[in-house]
Amino acid sequence: MNMKKFIILLSLISGMIFIVHAQQDQIRVIVIGAHPDDCDGDAGGTAILWAKMGHAVKFVSVTNGDAGHHEMGGGALAKRRMAEAMEAGKRFGVEYEVLDNHDGELTPDLKTRKDIIKLIREWNADVVITHRPNDYHPDHRYTAMLVQDAAYMVIVPNIVPETPPLKVNPVFLYSQDNFKKPNPFHPDIAVAIDDVIDQKIYAMSAHESQYFEWLPWTMGMLDKVPEDDKARLEFITQRYRGGVSDEIKETLIKWYGDKNGLKVQYAEAFEICEFGRRPDEIEILRLFPMLGKN
Ligand SMILES: [Zn+2]
Numbered sequence: 332m333n334m335k336k337f338i339i340l341l342s343l344i345s346g347m348i349f350i351v352h353a354q355q356d357q358i359r360v361i362v363i364g365a366h367p368d369d370c371d372g373d374a375g376g377t378a379i380l381w382a383k384m385g386h387a388v389k390f391v392s393v394t395n396g397d398a399g400h401h402e403m404g405g406g407a408l409a410k411r412r413m414a415e416a417m418e419a420g421k422r423f424g425v426e427y428e429v430l431d432n433h434d435g436e437l438t439p440d441l442k443t444r445k446d447i448i449k450l451i452r453e454w455n456a457d458v459v460i461t462h463r464p465n466d467y468h469p470d471h472r473y474t475a476m477l478v479q480d481a482a483y484m485v486i487v488p489n490i491v492p493e494t495p496p497l498k499v500n501p502v503f504l505y506s507q508d509n510f511k512k513p514n515p516f517h518p519d520i521a522v523a524i525d526d527v528i529d530q531k532i533y534a535m536s537a538h539e540s541q542y543f544e545w546l547p548w549t550m551g552m553l554d555k556v557p558e559d560d561k562a563r564l565e566f567i568t569q570r571y572r573g574g575v576s577d578e579i580k581e582t583l584i585k586w587y588g589d590k591n592g593l594k595v596q597y598a599e600a601f602e603i604c605e606f607g608r609r610p611d612e613i614e615i616l617r618l619f620p621m622l623g624k625n
């Protein structure tokens with residue numbers, strides 16, 4: 332073998348080692364929301380940060396969203412919302428899957444529990460994010476319950492035996508909400524999303540049927556929705572960019588330090604669910620490599 336061939340072979344081998352190494356270090360996250368647009372608002376900024384670092388994120392909507400409109404419904408709306416979700420997925424840099432369950436009619440039944448177990452296993456998830464089980468919308472509540480019910484079963488080989496169980500139980504997290512009873516949300520982890528807030532809003536705006544039609548209609552302000560693209564983005568930004576509460580500020584200071592934590596304007600926060608693996612601080616930093624970097 333001459334020197335040129337030897338160098339090519341050497342670079343091929345080191346390239347392969349790099350790929351194997353990168354795959355071993357890749358963090359795999361699945362966000363499971365009730366409707367096509369829930370994952371986006373709850374964890375979209377963090378998902379962008381993971382994706383930009385080469386980690387794999389999947390959004391799942393457990394229902395097809397076919398009740399979320401005042402003029403459309405059924406199959407036509409489900410089809411429209413599927414297309415919106417696919418576009419949002421591209422803008423976030425994540426995979427997006429929409430399950431074909433009716434909106435507003437979700438129940439925590441055995442079939443759907445098995446579907447969720449399968450999805451978490453097939454994604455080989457390190458982290459699973461969902462709603463908390465006390466929430467105003469029954470679909471959010473039952474999605475949370477379905478994921479909780481899957482939290483242990485994903486490692487049990489005799490449950491859904493056709494899909495191999497996970498070797499390591501993932502970390503299960505709840506996304507933030509403002510409900511107080513029976514217990515308020517507790518931010519164990521807070522991620523600064525200032526650098527990607529514009530991309531998050533742009534990606535969310537793919538759900539046109541929601542942000543520019545249905546949600547304004549429910550708030551009696553359909554006539555306030557602007558026509559041109561720039562003004563429409565501003566319309567969503569004003570309502571959905573979120574702020575930083577005192578409690579979340581404290582969590583940001585914990586993960587980013589006094590100086591950088593106080594500067595953060597936009598954040599997404601997560602609470603650790605007791606049913607999956609319980610991560611220590613070192614593992615949280617491994618799973619959330621964006622923490623401390625802003
Ligand atoms: Zn929802």
